[in-house]
Amino acid sequence: xxxxxxxxxxxxxxxxxxxxxxxxxxxxxxxxxxxxxxxxxxxxxxxxxxxxxxxxxxxxxxxxxxxxxxxxxxxxxxxxxxxxxxxxxxxxxxxxxxxxxxxxxxxxxxxxxxxxxxxxxxxxxxxxxxxxxxxxxxxxxxxxxxxxxxxxxxxxxxxxxxxxxxxxxxxxxxxxxxxxxxxxxxxxxxxxxxxxxxxxxxxxxxxxxxxxxxxxxxxxxxxxxxxxxxxxxxxxxxxxxxxxxxxxxxxxxxxxxxxxxxxxxxxxxxxxxxxxxxxxxxxxxxxxxxxxxxxxxxxxxxxxxxxxxxxxxxxxxxxxxxxxxxxxxxxxxxxxxxxxxxxxxxxxxxxxxxxxxxxxxxxxxxxxxxxxxxxxxxxxxxxxxxxxxxxxxxxxxxxxxx
Amino acid sequence: xxxxxxxxxxxxxxxxxxxxxxxxxxxxxxxxxxxxxxxxxxxxxxxxxxxxxxxxxxxxxxxxxxxxxxxxxxxxxxxxxxxxxxxxxxxxxxxxxxxxxxxxxxxxxxxxxxxxxxxxxxxxxxxxxxxxxxxxxxxxxxxxxxxxxxxxxxxxxxxxxxxxxxxxxxxxxxxxxxxxxxxxxxxxxxxxxxxxxxxxxxxxxxxxxxxxxxxxxxxxxxxxxxxxxxxxxxxxxxxxxxxxxxxxxxxxxxxxxxxxxxxxxxxxxxxxxxxxxxxxxxxxxxxxxxxxxxxxxxxxxxxxxxxxxxxxxxxxxxxxxxxxxxxxxxxxxxxxxxxxxxxxxxxxxxxxxxxxxxxxxxxxxxxxxxxxxxxxxxxxxxxxxxxxxxxxxxxxxxxxxx
Numbered sequence: 001x002x003x004x005x006x007x008x009x010x011x012x013x014x015x016x017x018x019x020x021x022x023x024x025x026x027x028x029x030x031x032x033x034x035x036x037x038x039x040x041x042x043x044x045x046x047x048x049x050x051x052x053x054x055x056x057x058x059x060x061x062x063x064x065x066x067x068x069x070x071x072x073x074x075x076x077x078x079x080x081x082x083x084x085x086x087x088x089x090x091x092x093x094x095x096x097x098x099x100x101x102x103x104x105x106x107x108x109x110x111x112x113x114x115x116x117x118x119x120x121x122x123x124x125x126x127x128x129x130x131x132x133x134x135x136x137x138x139x140x141x142x143x144x145x146x147x148x149x150x151x152x153x154x155x156x157x158x159x160x161x162x163x164x165x166x167x168x169x170x171x172x173x174x175x176x177x178x179x180x181x182x183x184x185x186x187x188x189x190x191x192x193x194x195x196x197x198x199x200x201x202x203x204x205x206x207x208x209x210x211x212x213x214x215x216x217x218x219x220x221x222x223x224x225x226x227x228x229x230x231x232x233x234x235x236x237x238x239x240x241x242x243x244x245x246x247x248x249x250x251x252x253x254x255x256x257x258x259x260x261x262x263x264x265x266x267x268x269x270x271x272x273x274x275x276x277x278x279x280x281x282x283x284x285x286x287x288x289x290x291x292x293x294x295x296x297x298x299x300x301x302x303x304x305x306x307x308x309x310x311x312x313x314x315x316x317x318x319x320x321x322x323x324x325x326x327x328x329x330x331x332x333x334x335x336x337x338x339x340x341x342x343x344x345x346x347x348x349x350x351x352x353x354x355x356x357x358x359x360x361x362x363x364x365x366x367x368x369x370x371x372x373x374x375x376x377x378x379x380x381x382x383x384x385x386x387x388x389x390x391x392x393x394x395x396x397x398x399x400x401x402x
Numbered sequence: 403x404x405x406x407x408x409x410x411x412x413x414x415x416x417x418x419x420x421x422x423x424x425x426x427x428x429x430x431x432x433x434x435x436x437x438x439x440x441x442x443x444x445x446x447x448x449x450x451x452x453x454x455x456x457x458x459x460x461x462x463x464x465x466x467x468x469x470x471x472x473x474x475x476x477x478x479x480x481x482x483x484x485x486x487x488x489x490x491x492x493x494x495x496x497x498x499x500x501x502x503x504x505x506x507x508x509x510x511x512x513x514x515x516x517x518x519x520x521x522x523x524x525x526x527x528x529x530x531x532x533x534x535x536x537x538x539x540x541x542x543x544x545x546x547x548x549x550x551x552x553x554x555x556x557x558x559x560x561x562x563x564x565x566x567x568x569x570x571x572x573x574x575x576x577x578x579x580x581x582x583x584x585x586x587x588x589x590x591x592x593x594x595x596x597x598x599x600x601x602x603x604x605x606x607x608x609x610x611x612x613x614x615x616x617x618x619x620x621x622x623x624x625x626x627x628x629x630x631x632x633x634x635x636x637x638x639x640x641x642x643x644x645x646x647x648x649x650x651x652x653x654x655x656x657x658x659x660x661x662x663x664x665x666x667x668x669x670x671x672x673x674x675x676x677x678x679x680x681x682x683x684x685x686x687x688x689x690x691x692x693x694x695x696x697x698x699x700x701x702x703x704x705x706x707x708x709x710x711x712x713x714x715x716x717x718x719x720x721x722x723x724x725x726x727x728x729x730x731x732x733x734x735x736x737x738x739x740x741x742x743x744x745x746x747x748x749x750x751x752x753x754x755x756x757x758x759x760x761x762x763x764x765x766x767x768x769x770x771x772x773x774x775x776x777x778x779x780x781x782x783x784x785x786x787x788x789x790x791x792x793x794x795x796x797x798x799x800x801x802x803x804x
Contacts, residue, residue, distance in 0.1 A: 030763055034456050038763075063802055065783055066790030067409055070803035083803070093804045342761075346801050348794045349763050350781075374765060380781040 003082055004388050005241040007400065012243035017329035017394040019244070020280075020290045023078060024316050025071070025255075026298030026339025028351045028370060032306060039297075039306060039341060040352060041369035043313035047320035048333060048354060048368040055331075055356030057365045058378020060386060062337050068348040074336030075258045079291075080242070080387030081235060088261070089173065089230025094163045096257020098155050102232050107171045107200050110228045111154070111162040112179060113138060113221035116212075120186045125179065126160045127221035135160055138221055145210045150203045162224065166204070172197040172231060175204060179225035187225045200229065237263030238289070242391065247283055249276045250293035259291055273315060277322040284326055292323075298346075301339030309341050330357040330393045332386065333368070350380055357393035405484055406790050407643040409802065414645035419731035419796040421646070422682075422692045425480060426718050427473070427657075428700030428741025430753045430772065434708060441699075441708060441743060442754060443771035445715035449722035450735060450756060450770040457733075457758030459767045460780020462788060464739050470750040476738030477660040481693075482644070482789030483637060490663070491575060491632025496565045498659020500557050504634050509573045509602050512630045513556070513564040514581060515540060515623035518614075522588045527581065528562045529623035537561055540623055547612045552605045564626065568606070574599040574633060577606060581627035589627050602631065639665030640691075644793065649685055651678045652695035661693055675717060679724040686728055694725075700748075703741030711743050732759045732795045734788065735770070752782055759795035 029038035062069040062077050063084065072093055073083030088096075091108035102108055113135060115124035130138075136156035142164075143154040150168035157163055174197040178188045190204035204226060215222045238246045240263075248259030249269045256266045267283055269276050273294065280290060294316050300308040323331060331354075338349040352373040363377035374380075378389070391397050431441035464471040464479050465486065474495050475485030490498075493510035504510055515537060517526035532540075538558035544566075545556040552570035559565055576599040580590045592606035606628060617624045640648045642665075650661030651671045658668045669685055671678050675696065682692060696718050702710040725733060733756075740751040754775040765779035776782075780791070793799050 030761065035764055059781075064406060064409065064790060065780075065787040066792075066794035066799065067413075068794065068799065068801045070801050073803040088803065090804055340761075347761070348791075348799075349761075370763060371766070374779055374781075375777070380783075 003085070004080060004385060005236060007388065008080070008241050008391065008397070011398040011400060012391070013396055013398055014243060015395050017396060018288055019330040019332070019390050019394050020292060020323055020328045021078065021390065022292045022294070022316070022323065022331065022333045023075070024294050024297040024313065024333065024335050026301045026337060026346065027335025028338025028340070028349050029301065029309065030340035030342045030349065032342055038370050039301070039309040040313055041367070041371065043310045043317065045314065045317040045368055047317050049366060051320065051324070051331065051333065051356040052354055052365040052368045052372070054360065055354055055365070056360045056363050056378050057368065057373045057376025058353045059350035059373045059376070059380045060334065060353050060383040061350050061380060062383045066348045068346045069337050070346065071254055071336060072258060075255065077383035078334065078336055078386060079238065079262050080384055081262065082384050086233050086235055088233055090228025091163070091230040092232055093254070094157060094228065095165060096261065097254040098157060098163055099253035099256060100153070100155060100163065100165060101260065102165070103167065104232060105167055105169060105171060107166045107173050107229060107231055109164040109166070109226050111164050111224045111226055113160040113162065113224050114187070115220040116186070116223045122180065122183045122185065122187060124220060125183060125225070130160050130221050132156065132159055134221060135162060138215065138218055141214055142211055145207060145214065147203050147206045147210070149199060152207060160221065164207070164226065166200065168203070171200045171203065173200065173229050175201050175229040177225070177227045177229070178208070179227050187223065190226060204229070232261065235262055239263055242289070242387065243396070244288035245286070246289040246291065247287040248291045248293070249279050250291070251276065252293070252295050255293040255295070264291060273319045277319055280323065281326065297335065298339045301341050302344055304341050304344040306341040329395070330355065330390050332390055334386070351383070353378055353386065355389060355393060359393050405487065406482060406787060407638060409790065410482070410643050410793065410799070413800040413802060414793070415798055415800055416645060417797050419798060420690055421732040421734070421792050421796050422694065422725055422730045423480065423792070424694045424696070424718070424725065424733065424735045425477070426696045426699040426715065426735065426737050428703045428739055428748065429737025430740025430742070430749070430751050431703065431711065432742035432744045432751065434744055440772050441703070441711040442715055443769070443773065445712045445719065447716065447719040447770055449719050451768060453722065453726070453733065453735070453758040454756055454767040454770045454774070456762065457756055457767070458762045458765055458780050459770065459775040459778025460755045461752035461775045461778070461782045462736060462755050462785040463752050463782060464785045468750045470748045471739050472748065473656055473738060474660060477657065478664070479785035480736065480738055480788060481640065481664050482786055483664065484786050488635050488637055490635055492630025493565070493632040494634055495656070496559060496563070496630070497567060498663065499656040500559065500565055501655035501658060502555070502557060502565065502567060503662070504567070505569065506634060507569055507571060507573060509568045509575050509631060509633055511566040511568070511628050513566050513626045513628055515562040515564065515626050516589070517622040518588070518625045524582065524585045524587065524589060526622060527585060527627070532562050532623050534558065534561055536623060537564060540617065540620055543616055544613055547609055547616065549605050549608045549612070551601060554609060562623065566609070566628070568602065570605070573602045573605065575602065575631050577603050577631040579627070579629045579631070580610070581629050589625065592628060606631070634663070637664055641665055644691070644789065645798070646690035647688070648691040648693065649689040650693045650695070651681050652693070653678065654695070654697050657695040657697070666693060675721045679721055682725065683728065699737065700741045703743045704746055706743050706746040708743040731797070732757065732792050734792055736788070753785070755780060755788065757791060757795065761795050
């Protein structure tokens with residue numbers, strides 16, 4: 001039994017119960033002053049507090065003490081996948097972030113438009129930070145390139161960023177970046193770091209040869225470098241490891257992509273939390289597990305906007321009654337990491353967790369917030385174990401051993 | 403990513419911040435009576451309490467629950483090295499304890515003077531507990547021995563104890579003890595337990611042959627046994643794993659030795675805490691990380707002297723303002739293990755930890771002591787993760803994953 005999936009595969013059972021996992025992205029915070037309250041503690045959250053009184057609180061450690069996770073490892077942990085064991089490459093994450101449906105034969109690559117001079121030396125690694133419209137037009141041009149042995153997809157990112165996908169048999173992702181990380185020198189040729197990746201390197205080289213031709217009159221964006229060349233990690237599907245039909249209701253592509261990575265169905269989530277709640281209600285009978293993602297607790301934290309993060313938290317709270325009305329057997333409200341407004345970034349601080357179910361042991365909690373979570377009945381635990389707790393409270397795990 | 407150094411190697415960044423790790427050796431304690439206060443709780447520690455109010459408390463588990471560590475594993479854990487993965491042999495620890503600078507080609511050995519009779523059988527395994535002066539004189543005699551294939555160093559320890567170092571190419575440490583652990587039988591010959599250690603066994607055998615000759619008129623100390631034959635463990639240097647220039651300011655040789663083992667610079671620490679603080683101030687601009695070691699919380703505990711341990715704790719507290727005045731970004735105050743006066747020995751009890759930094763999440767602590775540490779925001783965690791927390795709070799770790 002090397003990881004918790006060995007348990008869930010063996011002990012899972014079907015009982016018709018339903019679990020809702022509500023992720024307030026970057027939910028955990030810090031007070032601005034010693035002895036003060038965090039964003040979550042400042043927020044008026046009557047609905048979450050009511051759940052806290054009927055449930056159990058705790059703090060989760062996303063990866064290890066002191067390690068601040070990106071969105072990828074943060075969510076993998078919440079989905080019960082060890083974020084140290086399963087790593088998502090940069091290219092794959094970029095592809096997920098533009099809603100590209102990656103398949104098993106795909107290599108995903110982050111491309112950066114750059115400027116080269118007549119000798120082929122890079123003079124600007126970000127092509128004068130061209131606007132997204134220009135990047136989009138150039139990506140569409142590059143998307144016409146045909147390379148023997150692979151299908152090529154080029155999709156615009158933000159500004160000078162673009163995403164490439166090579167699709168074909170026998171393509172591996174172990175190819176070094178071509179970005180030399182400095183100017184005055186040419187980009188590197190794509191070099192395979194293992195025998196199995198030789199074909200990918202060859203495809204990339206031919207693509208770049210044609211790209212230089214296609215872009216030659218498009219200065220300052222007359223070439224591109226490739227980074228984070230990766231295939232999808234081999235992640236066992238959610239349905240197999242937990243025996244649950246899972247649906248993701250997320251407005252942002254990145255989080256839909258992370259859910260797709262573990263094999264969840266992606267439901268059209270609209271644009272607002274109300275749209276998401278409508279979708280949840282509509283799909284209620286079709287799934288056992290729902291992942292509902294709320295982005296704005298993170299983005300307001302990243303902006304260093306404490307009052308806005310408080311407000312975004314209150315908006316999430318206001319949606320809770322629509323979930324509880326559906327009478328899920330287990331509702332979990334947490335974050336994928338902390339994003340304290342004070343730090344304007346993801347942080348390593350343990351993340352507030354609220355789990356409410358009929359089988360909760362009460363811990364005297366009255367308010368969902370970091371201080372009460374610290375004293376909560378779930379204690380401090382690794383995020384990757386949260387799914388075990390959720391399944392247990394849903395009655396979806398048999399006893400281990402006789 | 404098998405251990406936390408995989409993270410620190412990959413995520414470390416330089417930002418000019420400074421960390422001070424203050425180790426009160428054996429800091430954790432026990433109350434003498436049920437419901438009573440520990441040494442640390444009894445001590446008047448206004449400066450530590452002020453730090454506690456601005457910081458976060460917790461308890462660290464040095465190795466595993468129930469495992470009382472020696473100084474070696476205790477400190478390795480604090481330095482972020484897994485004390486189960488990295489083990490320090492007895493001979494090496496003895497050599498560190500007398501400030502001997504071990505190199506990579508050295509085998510270190512603990513020697514015990516003993517008494518043998520005319521037939522060569524051991525009659526006293528500790529040579530009548532000769533005083534240190536006698537042991538010193540005999541060690542100097544043995545230090546004259548020349549053995550082909552290795553340089554020999556013999557250095558006096560306490561009483562009947564001595565330390566041997568064999569230095570030479572191709573010497574491995576896998577040789578069995580020669581002490582038969584009983585009297586009435588001869589000492590064992592040194593036997594290699596692996597092929598690579600054959601040369602060491604040969605060197606030891608020749609050394610013992612000459613030693614018997616040299617000591618033949620020195621009864622009761624007319625021979626010696628060898629124990630804990632070991633080479634330095636292969637420990638990756640602190641600078642490499644954390645990217646910090648580290649300095650140790652420790653009065654006792656053992657702790658300088660442990661710091662040297664992980665590659666810290668050893669600064670002349672003088673004899674008093676005031677000397678140590680002077681040294682800290684003088685070296686402030688030259689290092690990123692400072693390890694300050696205070697021995698007497700442990701030795702007073704080992705002596706079973708509760709009031710003295712309280713006093714020694716208060717002395718440490720009095721030095722804190724000289725550290726905070728330097729405005730370190732992170733200050734950690736903890737112990738390498740607990741040494742309750744009530745037990746007169748190292749114990750397994752979790753160790754109080756105080757971490758103070760701008761990015762602390764407050765936990766309502768008002769006093770540095772075991773009871774408040776138990777309720778502290780850091781929870782109970784493995785000592786080897788303390789460095790991750792310190793680096794995170796110092797802003798020295800990048801985000802993990804995108």
